[in-house]
Amino acid sequence: MTTPGSTPLRRSLYAVHAALLLALVLFSTTASANLTIEITRGSDSALPIGVVPFDGAEGMSEDVAQIVQDDLERSGYFDPLERGAMFARPHRADDVAFGEWRSLDVRYLLVGRGEKTANGYEIGYDLLDVSGGRPVLQERITAGGNQLRGAAHRISDAVFEAITDIPGAFSTRIAYVTSRGVGDNIDYGLYVADADGHNSQEVLTSDEPILSPAWSPDGEKLAYVSFEGERPAIYVQQMASGNRIQLTDFEGINGAPAWSPDGRKLAMSLSKDGQPEIYVMNLADRSLNRLTQNSSIDTEPDWAPDGRSLLFTSDRSGGPQLYRYRLGSGEAERLTFTGKYNARGRFGPDGEQILMVHRSQDGYQIARQELESGRLVVLSETTHDESPSVAPNGTMILFATQQGGQGVLSAVSADGRSSFRLPAARGDVREPAWSPFL
Amino acid sequence: MFPSTPTFLSRRYAPLVRTFAVALSLAVMAGCSSTGGTQTGESYGDGTRGDGTAGGASTAGTGSGGQYGSGTGTSGTGQQADSRIPEVRTIYFDFDRDTIKDEYESVVMAHARYLRANGNANVVLKGHTDERGTREYNLALGERRANAVKRFLRVQDVSSSQISVVSYGEERPATRGSNESAYSENRRVEFSY
Numbered sequence: 001m002t003t004p005g006s007t008p009l010r011r012s013l014y015a016v017h018a019a020l021l022l023a024l025v026l027f028s029t030t031a032s033a034n035l036t037i038e039i040t041r042g043s044d045s046a047l048p049i050g051v052v053p054f055d056g057a058e059g060m061s062e063d064v065a066q067i068v069q070d071d072l073e074r075s076g077y078f079d080p081l082e083r084g085a086m087f088a089r090p091h092r093a094d095d096v097a098f099g100e101w102r103s104l105d106v107r108y109l110l111v112g113r114g115e116k117t118a119n120g121y122e123i124g125y126d127l128l129d130v131s132g133g134r135p136v137l138q139e140r141i142t143a144g145g146n147q148l149r150g151a152a153h154r155i156s157d158a159v160f161e162a163i164t165d166i167p168g169a170f171s172t173r174i175a176y177v178t179s180r181g182v183g184d185n186i187d188y189g190l191y192v193a194d195a196d197g198h199n200s201q202e203v204l205t206s207d208e209p210i211l212s213p214a215w216s217p218d219g220e221k222l223a224y225v226s227f228e229g230e231r232p233a234i235y236v237q238q239m240a241s242g243n244r245i246q247l248t249d250f251e252g253i254n255g256a257p258a259w260s261p262d263g264r265k266l267a268m269s270l271s272k273d274g275q276p277e278i279y280v281m282n283l284a285d286r287s288l289n290r291l292t293q294n295s296s297i298d299t300e301p302d303w304a305p306d307g308r309s310l311l312f313t314s315d316r317s318g319g320p321q322l323y324r325y326r327l328g329s330g331e332a333e334r335l336t337f338t339g340k341y342n343a344r345g346r347f348g349p350d351g352e353q354i355l356m357v358h359r360s361q362d363g364y365q366i367a368r369q370e371l372e373s374g375r376l377v378v379l380s381e382t383t384h385d386e387s388p389s390v391a392p393n394g395t396m397i398l399f400a401t402q403q404g405g406q407g408v409l410s411a412v413s414a415d416g417r418s419s420f421r422l423p424a425a426r427g428d429v430r431e432p433a434w435s436p437f438l
Numbered sequence: 439m440f441p442s443t444p445t446f447l448s449r450r451y452a453p454l455v456r457t458f459a460v461a462l463s464l465a466v467m468a469g470c471s472s473t474g475g476t477q478t479g480e481s482y483g484d485g486t487r488g489d490g491t492a493g494g495a496s497t498a499g500t501g502s503g504g505q506y507g508s509g510t511g512t513s514g515t516g517q518q519a520d521s522r523i524p525e526v527r528t529i530y531f532d533f534d535r536d537t538i539k540d541e542y543e544s545v546v547m548a549h550a551r552y553l554r555a556n557g558n559a560n561v562v563l564k565g566h567t568d569e570r571g572t573r574e575y576n577l578a579l580g581e582r583r584a585n586a587v588k589r590f591l592r593v594q595d596v597s598s599s600q601i602s603v604v605s606y607g608e609e610r611p612a613t614r615g616s617n618e619s620a621y622s623e624n625r626r627v628e629f630s631y
Binding site for chain 2: 182183184186209211212227230231232252253255256269271275276297299300313315319320341343344357359364384386387402405430431
């Protein structure tokens with residue numbers, strides 16, 4: 001849409017995939033779903049940006065500029081200037097004295113103003129290239145009375161893309177599972193929240209386990225596994241209406257649902273024939289196609305973005321490793337050879353890299369492997385890591401880990417340089433699933 | 439550069455985890471020190487037949503559900519014991535294994551005798567793993583353990599219609615904690631009547 005900054009800058013951003021992070025607090029409709037973001041690792045290569053408080057902020061129920069600033073900082077790509085360091089607070093491009101901002105080493109500046117309208121708000125904003133002294137992006141958007149947070153995330157998306165050439169993923173959502181208790185007395189919950197942890201909504205609560213939430217490609221439905229019938233079954237629930245269907249009720253394991261990119265099929269792991277095998281269910285008529293045939297465990301399927309192959313975990317070699325099943329030939333090829341435990345693979349959005357749980361000398365960590373070279377890189381610093389889920393723009397990987405014996409969500413940038421954590425106020429949080437672009 | 443950033447916070451909690459783990463493992467050890475080697479494999483097959491005595495399915499006297507020890511020895515031989523659900527209803531496994539260890543064969547045998555003697559009793563074998571590794575893969579490992587017990591019961595002539603299998607993977611830990619003591623408490627199959 002609009003011109004980004006200088007080309008060398010963008011290149012260095014790709015190369016560096018900046019990083020650092022920030023802290024944010026969230027609240028939610030239910031206490032058990034509370035998440036709080038804490039920075040765990042910052043990057044020294046993040047881009048300095050000034051996000052000036054917007055004009056008219058007093059009349060708005062949310063501090064839009066602060067939400068944008070937090071989004072940008074959490075991405076790891078930006079290092080926002082603290083408000084206390086700003087000696088001027090301009091609201092439009094014409095009012096900016098660029099020299100003052102250059103002296104603060106700020107590369108970009110975001111200024112804006114909000115106005116109340118009959119139906120909500122109208123917000124205008126200007127993204128400015130400080131060194132060039134010129135506008136990069138000038139937009140006006142509208143927001144309903146209770147949609148200011150959403151409007152702020154849309155501004156973040158536009159700013160992020162204008163500067164990095166990568167679409168922002170701030171307007172997306174995350175699903176996750178909570179639990180509290182031990183043994184026979186555990187309460188489980190499935191929740192959905194904004195990508196920054198705000199606006200959490202209950203999807204399902206149960207005294208039986210819930211796991212493996214998976215977003216449909218259109219972001220309108222969640223498939224998940226629930227034991228509420230005293231054994232595992234796969235359900236599909238519409239987010240807007242809350243309506244749901246029970247998709248499977250086979251004997252044994254009904255697990256690991258994964259949507260095909262066109263949303264018409266669901267891959268899953270079923271043990272009805274003896275041991276877990278990968279199946280693909282056609283959602284229109286619920287017909288099943290079995291992909292794997294052997295006496296080992298085959299589970300955790302994930303579709304390649306082009307829909308032509310699936311990644312899955314199999315212990316056919318003796319321990320869990322990742323394999324790729326090609327729908328055309330029906331052949332399965334082993335992909336991972338580093339270490340004795342590689343499981344729950346997920347394709348990156350470009351289909352050229354996979355993320356997985358890898359057991360290293362230190363423990364279970366999130367690793368990335370380039371398919372072309374086969375090179376595996378450990379990304380996380382913690383050692384009880386599982387369930388990697390990639391942001392739809394590929395910049396961050398959300399996963400579950402532990403902090404002080406408690407299950408928390410954590411995120412690491414795709415290059416491993418920055419990270420943040422989202423612990424719950426009480427209980428354990430796990431099984432994160434990052435939505436597609438909404 | 440980021441004065442407010444608590445860098446390396448992630449490393450700071452490691453000692454906390456350890457403290458918690460030690461405390462927990464002490465508690466766990468205190469609770470189950472009587473486990474080891476009470477029974478050995480020789481009880482395999484003894485008194486398998488002639489159990490018809492008790493018949494009546496009375497699930498009575500169920501209650502207790504004590505974890506280990508005492509009950510095993512008696513139910514291993516006593517005839518009238520077959521009218522009662524064996525008190526030991528959990529067996530434990532080694533890491534990444536589904537082999538029924540020698541010390542638990544007598545436990546499984548006792549359940550086999552009970553199920554044979556009580557044709558309308560049904561058992562659900564609930565397979566569990568420790569928390570390490572991925573959840574869906576652990577679901578599969580838990581099922582493997584429960585199926586190993588099912589096979590053992592079938593070899594002992596228990597009707598397959600009396601046995602069902604559910605794996606909970608790592609979703610229902612018996613105890614919390616990220617240490618070997620907690621792990622070994624969680625790698626289990628429960629006999630649920």
